[in-house]
Amino acid sequence: MSVRKMVSRKSICDTAMQIIQDDGVGALSMRTLATKLGIKAPSLYDHVKSRDEVIALVQGASLLNFGDGFANAGPTSRDKILFYRAWALANPNLYPIVFQEKLHRDLLPDGLEQKVLGVVVAAAGGSHVQARAMWAQLHGLVDLELQGRFPNDADLDLTWEHAILSLEAAKKAHLA
């Protein structure tokens, strides 16, 4: 008579992601998550080891989503950089989970981290050192912007354009 529950790791991940998207990580409790899935909190532990594992699932799904978008963004490093910012601004509550939470590497789809890092290195011109500096530049800009650390009257578009030019110059200098 009653509808089958059909709770799964996938449905847990999807629901958790939606909660985080809508109201931030702070809104994700085992009780609210369970309620949204139509079960009670303790039942979650039949599908998942801990709240940390739920976060890890969201991390994997979001990193996959980001990685695909980054790889499929336009071919120039400018395209990649602008995509990075756009993805972060479109997913402000997911961004910190992907790029600030400790990576739960054991739970990530196999080779996913490598794949994403590979595309970033490629966008940086193949140098690991240059890729790390570039990633840090983008991450720093996004993080400070999301946290509202820049003055209200700061022209962030201009700041990004400046960073793009600097990164391209650094790439050239590094290759030379």
Add this chain to the structure above:
Amino acid sequence: MSVRKMVSRKSICDTAMQIIQDDGVGALSMRTLATKLGIKAPSLYDHVKSRDEVIALVQGASLLNFGDGFANAGPTSRDKILFYRAWALANPNLYPIVFQEKLHRDLLPDGLEQKVLGVVVAAAGGSHVQARAMWAQLHGLVDLELQGRFPNDADLDLTWEHAILSLEAAKKAHLA
């Protein structure tokens, strides 16, 4: 007969800072903080409005400490940059509170934020755009390093040297 308690906003700030330094923000609860001060948790609310205000106090004290150090570091932008990293690595649990937590501007010592931003802008050669890009570069490198996001075999000293060269080149280009 018994010793005077002498709990004050200053002692609350100092004790909170010590807890955070030692065991991270996660270890700071109103109950543990109160216990360390020799009182009970509800009594804290006679000195402080909320846990957030405690965080704000720590934020102010830490920003002051950072700002002084940054201003007194060697005169070259290289000196400032290396100080930034050194301060972060020496205060890994305080760094996120100063540079990631929402700034509680109403509770900060007057003009403190301006003063620190001023020194950063000076180190960047006077340009606000260049200063923001530089700050973001340093913040990104520190954050990714503290979070262990770079591969274990990554040569971070080299990455920082690369970033320093890039920033100096960008500064020159921007001035030209």
Add this chain to the structure above:
DNA sequence: ACCTGAACACCGTTCAAGT
């Protein structure tokens, strides 16, 4: 295998009561 209610040891915060 999957779900439940009850419980444990925590939170931040409020409040009436004491001095």
Add this chain to the structure above:
DNA sequence: ACCTGAACACCGTTCAAGT
């Protein structure tokens, strides 16, 4: 003014018990 115990509405997690 400063401190207390008791309480409220939350946490994550465990566990015995049901199906």
